[in-house]
Amino acid sequence: MEYKNILVAVDGSEAAEKAFQKSLDIAKRNQARLILAHVIDSRTFATAEAYDRTLSERSEEYAAELLDSYVDNAKAAGLNNLVRCVEYGSPKVKIAKDIADNFQSDLIICGATGMNAVERFLIGSISENIIRYASCDVLVVR
Numbered sequence: 001m002e003y004k005n006i007l008v009a010v011d012g013s014e015a016a017e018k019a020f021q022k023s024l025d026i027a028k029r030n031q032a033r034l035i036l037a038h039v040i041d042s043r044t045f046a047t048a049e050a051y052d053r054t055l056s057e058r059s060e061e062y063a064a065e066l067l068d069s070y071v072d073n074a075k076a077a078g079l080n081n082l083v084r085c086v087e088y089g090s091p092k093v094k095i096a097k098d099i100a101d102n103f104q105s106d107l108i109i110c111g112a113t114g115m116n117a118v119e120r121f122l123i124g125s126i127s128e129n130i131i132r133y134a135s136c137d138v139l140v141v142r
Contacts, residue, residue, distance in 0.1 A: 003027075003137075007035040007105040009095050009130070012066050015111025019141040020070060023109045024077045026139075033081040035103045036070050038063045039091040060086070092129035100134055108134050112142045 008023040010016045020036075027034040040059045063086045074082055083103065087094045100108055110127050127140045 003030045003032050003107040005035065005103050005105045005107075006030070006032045007037055007095070007100055007103060007108045009037050009039070009091070009108065009110040009126075010066065010070055011038060011091075012062075013111060015141070017111075019109045019111040019139075020073070022139070022141045024074060024079060026107070026109070027074075027079055027081075028077070032107075033083060033103075034074060034079055035083045035085055035099070035105065036067055036074070037085040037087070037095060037099050038066055039087050039089060039094045039099075041091055042088045043090060091126045093133075095126070096130045096133040100136060105136050107137045107139065109139045109141060112140050 003026065006023055006027050008020055010020055023034060026032070040056075040063055042056070067084045067086065071082055071084065085099055085103070087099060089098075095108065095110070099105070108130055110130055112125075112127055127138075131138050131140065
């Protein structure tokens with residue numbers, strides 16, 4: 001099976017970096033378009049923004065810098081068919097449903113989380129939700 005539209009979820013973590021590196025290999029091998037997606041979890045600063053209005057602005061700046069870095073690395077690795085995507089909302093929902101559908105992704109690559117067993121039990125991890133709700137193949141990189 002060949003993949004044509006590969007979505008990689010990035011957030012700057014070590015797990016996301018490993019997922020990104022794996023996505024480079026797979027995109028090259030399949031001559032696929034690589035969609036670099038970052039979701040700004042607006043729920044985390046909704047309350048705090050009442051006290052600091054610059055939080056969303058700083059989150060957008062961080063997302064732009066983060067994606068610029070990933071794009072530069074992908075180009076250095078020989079990939080040119082790249083798309084940047086920044087969304088607001090819950091990463092659990094946005095990645096698996098909205099972003100993957102919008103770009104007709106046939107593979108989603110994400111990093112495994114570092115959450116402990118209690119946190120996973122209470123809230124679940126993003127990668128678990130992507131696996132559960134994605135309509136395409138999912139690769140979780142450890």
